[in-house]
Amino acid sequence: MSLTLTVDGERWRSHLLRTARAHPGIVPVVKGNGYGLSVGRLARRCQWLADHADETGAPLDLLSVGTYDEVGEVATRYDGEVLVLTPWRPFGAALDLDARAAKRVVHTVSRPEDLTALRERDPDARFVLEQLTSMLRHGMSRRDLAAAAEALGTGRSGLRGVAMHLPLNTTSHLGEVTRLINDVVASGLPTRTVFVSHLTSSELARLATTYPDFTVRPRIGTDLWLGDRAALRVTATVLDVHEVERGDTFGYRGRSAPKHGHIVVVSGGTAHGIGLEAPTGDQSLKARAATLARGGLDAVGFVRSPFSIDGKQRLFAEPPHMQASMLFVPSGARVPRVGEDIEVRVRFTATDFDRVVVT
Numbered sequence: 001m002s003l004t005l006t007v008d009g010e011r012w013r014s015h016l017l018r019t020a021r022a023h024p025g026i027v028p029v030v031k032g033n034g035y036g037l038s039v040g041r042l043a044r045r046c047q048w049l050a051d052h053a054d055e056t057g058a059p060l061d062l063l064s065v066g067t068y069d070e071v072g073e074v075a076t077r078y079d080g081e082v083l084v085l086t087p088w089r090p091f092g093a094a095l096d097l098d099a100r101a102a103k104r105v106v107h108t109v110s111r112p113e114d115l116t117a118l119r120e121r122d123p124d125a126r127f128v129l130e131q132l133t134s135m136l137r138h139g140m141s142r143r144d145l146a147a148a149a150e151a152l153g154t155g156r157s158g159l160r161g162v163a164m165h166l167p168l169n170t171t172s173h174l175g176e177v178t179r180l181i182n183d184v185v186a187s188g189l190p191t192r193t194v195f196v197s198h199l200t201s202s203e204l205a206r207l208a209t210t211y212p213d214f215t216v217r218p219r220i221g222t223d224l225w226l227g228d229r230a231a232l233r234v235t236a237t238v239l240d241v242h243e244v245e246r247g248d249t250f251g252y253r254g255r256s257a258p259k260h261g262h263i264v265v266v267s268g269g270t271a272h273g274i275g276l277e278a279p280t281g282d283q284s285l286k287a288r289a290a291t292l293a294r295g296g297l298d299a300v301g302f303v304r305s306p307f308s309i310d311g312k313q314r315l316f317a318e319p320p321h322m323q324a325s326m327l328f329v330p331s332g333a334r335v336p337r338v339g340e341d342i343e344v345r346v347r348f349t350a351t352d353f354d355r356v357v358v359t
Helices: 009-022 039-051 068-075 112-121 142-152 174-187 201-210 285-299
Strands: 003-007 062-065 081-084 105-109 126-130 159-164 193-197 215-220 232-244 261-267 303-309 312-316 324-330 341-344 355-358
Touching: 009 039, 039 062, 039 068, 062 068, 068 081, 105 112, 112 126, 112 142, 142 174, 159 174, 174 193, 174 201, 201 215, 303 324
Parallel strands: 003 355, 062 081, 081 105, 105 126, 126 159, 159 193, 193 215
Antiparallel strands: 003 232, 232 261, 232 341, 261 324, 303 312, 303 341, 312 324
């Protein structure tokens, strides 16, 4: 009676090993809801990858989390260092780390004044400097990097490299990354390690050839954990089935059935992320047409759900409840039985499952 993510363990683990082997120096990203699998489970899997370095061809000495609040959950399950992607600030959770976990943290520093404050607070702190990319989210300009280089000098400083968080949906990042790496060289920083995101395998290979004296370390989340979608199956349990005639009322809002059919109640609702939609950046004509089509369905009370029965995506009978949803199955279609599991299409990073089963 749950919204369940079932993972084909053997296939998933094989994919993880292949991905780590194909990306030497990989830094797994473990953040948020753990891509639907939970942060704790992914941290344990990072330790498993570290223990299988003979199969991947390289040690896994570092993973990355999104925030300082996630450090504790991974530090008890993974032995290596933990890179925090949210930039360090002289306030908040960054100052409340457990002393034992803090020794393994690698901070992200995105402002010159924070570099000074961090080193004053902890002279032995380990950190990466984040560059300002075309995303314009966090980061240091070329001038800021030069100032940081002057402040750090050439001695031991705790600097682990320079980080670049790149945008999605671009034809190629190579031009921007080339400029950013040239800025690192021009700054005089005592490092030849860069941490990058959202680069393709061919782009990474090109950078390795263009900058043989640099170590390029890819931060990878989605392609690592969710890269083999055939290994992942999401299902919901049918909780109840009610036959309705046209005009029968049902649900919280007393809606009327549009015609003869069945109301099928399934597990999975807003508490799981079902029916909640994040803004999309897709501006293509196809995406706009889909938006118009959904708007037309909304106007007449029909909204397509992520639940499928026999390969057919069914409509919500009314907006999803907190932990369950009501679907309308028209007359003539097969009606699932109570206790049956049906397929669900979800956005993993926005879904909390009742159960995650790794076979």
